[in-house]
Amino acid sequence: MIEIERKFLVVSNDYKKEAHKKNRIVQGFLNTDPFRTVRIRVKEGQGFLTVKGMGSENGTTRFEWETEIPVNEAEALLKLAEPGAIDKIRYDVQVGEHLFEVDEFFGENEGLVVAEIELTVEDESYERPSWLGEEVTGQPQYYNAQLSKHPYKKWQH
């Protein structure tokens, strides 16, 4: 129930060539509070309800709890979500021994692409693909819950 993840910006589209899977994800939030984020997700005909707690100081480690729920129930719960649904395509890209999940955002967050890698221990080493940019682990503006309220297109670029 503790997830160790690092998050990065993505600097080219080359990850698309290397991806072995892609899924559309639509999600909304019943709470965007970083201490008790509640997310409803619909992903390729499956529904999920996920609760996340506050991240550690460096943002790498975070409590995460998830349960699968019937997709029609997830769709009903999405209607209760705060305004600002997240719509994205997730690419699964295997790089050496690690899986990167690369999210290409649409709608109000179009233009943003971020990659996440899940680790077993905080200081685990991993191979950096060419398309991996600046690390943004723990920067709240890149949390999907924050992106739903303050979408990327409205940032000062």
Next chain:
Amino acid sequence: MIEIERKFLVVSNDYKKEAHKKNRIVQGFLNTDPFRTVRIRVKEGQGFLTVKGMGSENGTTRFEWETEIPVNEAEALLKLAEPGAIDKIRYDVQVGEHLFEVDEFFGENEGLVVAEIELTVEDESYERPSWLGEEVTGQPQYYNAQLSKHPYKKWQH
């Protein structure tokens, strides 16, 4: 997924003699917003996650979605809840053809006892037991989510 319920104050302890079941309930909230309330409940060794939407104008009808979850996971999620856990004993009391659930609150809400009846249609008739007092259906201060933030002991009595 739509619940029709009416809620009442309770004016005597006679419901305890008529009850056929009692269970201790401890619950906390991942969101107390009445548009998207998220409740974690532990009840006699079982865990539940419940989402409630906004009630109808008269407060009788409300979207409600619930899933059972492992009790140890419910306990972990309770730690993320907003301050103000609700601790109560629920008495199940059959009155004629209807079940009343009577909640006797403890801790910061001690002194408050409310009864709820679930109906099939809004204008369904039901038998009123002697201990049933004033109807408080739809009064937000009696929502458990509100009681967790503004407990009964702190009201102006």
